[in-house]
Amino acid sequence: MKVTTSPRSGGMRGVLTTALICAALSAAAQDYAAYYSDATGKKGATLKTALSYIINPHTQRSYKDLWTDFRKTDARPDGKVWDMYSAITNYTFGTDQAGNYSKEGDVYNREHSFPKSWFNDGYPMYTDLYHLYPTDGYVNGRRSNYPFGEVANPTYKSAQNFCLLGPNSTPGYSGTVFEPADEYKGDFARTYFYMITSYEAQIESWNCDMLDGKKYPGFSKWALDLLLRWSELDPVSQKETDRIEAVYEIQGNRNPFIDYPGLEQYIWGKFQNEAFSPDAYLTPEQISSIFEAPTDEEAAPEVYDLSGRRVNAPEKGGIYIVGGRKVIR
Numbered sequence: 376m377k378v379t380t381s382p383r384s385g386g387m388r389g390v391l392t393t394a395l396i397c398a399a400l401s402a403a404a405q406d407y408a409a410y411y412s413d414a415t416g417k418k419g420a421t422l423k424t425a426l427s428y429i430i431n432p433h434t435q436r437s438y439k440d441l442w443t444d445f446r447k448t449d450a451r452p453d454g455k456v457w458d459m460y461s462a463i464t465n466y467t468f469g470t471d472q473a474g475n476y477s478k479e480g481d482v483y484n485r486e487h488s489f490p491k492s493w494f495n496d497g498y499p500m501y502t503d504l505y506h507l508y509p510t511d512g513y514v515n516g517r518r519s520n521y522p523f524g525e526v527a528n529p530t531y532k533s534a535q536n537f538c539l540l541g542p543n544s545t546p547g548y549s550g551t552v553f554e555p556a557d558e559y560k561g562d563f564a565r566t567y568f569y570m571i572t573s574y575e576a577q578i579e580s581w582n583c584d585m586l587d588g589k590k591y592p593g594f595s596k597w598a599l600d601l602l603l604r605w606s607e608l609d610p611v612s613q614k615e616t617d618r619i620e621a622v623y624e625i626q627g628n629r630n631p632f633i634d635y636p637g638l639e640q641y642i643w644g645k646f647q648n649e650a651f652s653p654d655a656y657l658t659p660e661q662i663s664s665i666f667e668a669p670t671d672e673e674a675a676p677e678v679y680d681l682s683g684r685r686v687n688a689p690e691k692g693g694i695y696i697v698g699g700r701k702v703i704r
Contacts, residue, residue, distance in 0.1 A: 407634055408654035414631075415654075419647040420591040426631050427575040433628035436502040441485050442472060445509045448621040456483050457614070459559045460518070461511035462537040476512040479534055486510040488563055489570045490520035493583040500574060504622045505630050506566050514538055517553075522585045523563060524552025524601065547597025550584060561609025564602040565632040567594075568639050572631070592643055603644055611636045 414425040436444060446468050449457045456466035466483045474482045489506040500506075514533045517540055527544035530551075543552040555563055567585075571578060571593040578586065578593055585598035592599055611633055619633045632638050637659040640646045646659050679685050 407629065410629065411631065411634075411653035414651050416650045416652070418650050419642060422651050423572050423591060423593075423642045424575060426572050430569075430628045430631065431573045433499065433503070433626040435499040436504065436625070438485070438502055441502060441504070441507060442469070444504055444625055445485075447625065448504060448618050449509050456509050458483060458510055459508055459555065459562065460486070460514040460538055461533055462535040462556070464511050466509070473512070476516075479511055479513045482512045483509045484512045484515055486515045486518075488566055490583070492520045493586070494574070494577065494581050497577070500570070500577075503570075503573070504626055505569050505573075519553075521551050521553045522548075522583065522598065523567075524548065524554060526552060526554045529554075543597075545597065545601055547595070547600070548584065557609065559609070560605035561607075561611070562615055564606040564609075565611070565615070565630060565639075567602055568606070568632045568642075569630045572642075573628075594643075599643055603639060606632075606639055607637075 411426075411429060413429055414422055417425045445456070450468070451457045454468075456464065456468060456471070458464045458466065461479055464480055464483065471482050473484050476482045486508050487501075487506060488508055489500075491501055494500045511533075517531050517533075518538070521540065522543075524543035525545050526539040526541040529539040529541040531540035532538070537556050539554040541551065541554075543549055571586075575590050575593070579588060579590060585595055586593060587595050594602065615633050619630055623629050635651075635653075635656050638651070640659040641649055641651050644659070646662055649662060677685060
């Protein structure tokens with residue numbers, strides 16, 4: 376099963392005008408620039424480390440607290456439990472909580488989407504809401520602690536083929552994996568980016584086939600390629616932006632990969648040599664459009680150096696003004 380989600384709505388591959396650049400800047404880049412200020416000018420592995428210091432530590436929850444927390448972080452618009460593992464559940468908070476199950480649709484429980492056995496049941500990872508979700512107990516049990524991946528020949532399918540279990544079908548890994556629904560693949564990718572970043576100081580002792588045993592990159596190549604693709608094809612949703620605010624109120628920290636869509640490309644991807652600027656953040660699409668100079672000079676966005684001189688092909692290592700905002704290269 377391959378990702379079929381449409382490319383990011385409004386993704387800009389052509390030339391951006393100054394007005395479009397201003398309009399497309401992440402709201403989070405304006406609202407949380409101070410929170411992320413210590414990451415200014417960082418790139419690649421250094422950016423990952425800077426973000427780790429910003430988002431960790433946080434207010435630690437108890438395992439029991441999660442039942443109440445989920446009511447704030449994972450309620451659907453109709454007030455029911457927002458389950459990312461099943462297409463058929465309609466759970467009521469509290470009433471359908473935990474207990475015994477024999478089939479999909481019986482109860483919901485607390486899922487460590489980044490399995491707890493990978494980090495040896497350690498705290499504060501054990502109760503970090505950024506990777507804990509309420510999910511169907513039966514499907515959660517079938518997932519077990521298998522890595523995420525993509526499955527062509529499933530040995531198990533949840534109702535309506537929403538989630539699959541079976542041998543991984545993408546290059547680099549052939550073990551058993553769990554494939555979530557297309558509409559949540561980006562959610563889980565950004566969850567994993569958060570975990571590897573927040574707990575950079577601990578991950579060398581963690582054990583999982585998705586990890587490489589190092590602080591950077593942190594992921595095995597096959598897993599990183601998969602997660603980068605998932606994040607690009609399933610962009611940040613309203614569900615995620617609403618959830619981060621709820622978690623922020625509870626834990627006091629944020630997930631930068633939701634606040635800054637495409638940030639993972641600055642750490643692991645094609646823009647890891649570009650400097651991060653929280654108060655003037657540009658998505659990878661915007662970076663491509665601005666700094667890959669168009670052939671039509673009249674259509675080029677207005678980019679200026681600090682002396683006020685317009686430049687057509689900005690060089691790395693400089694600071695530029697685009698649409699009245701400072702952009703660090």
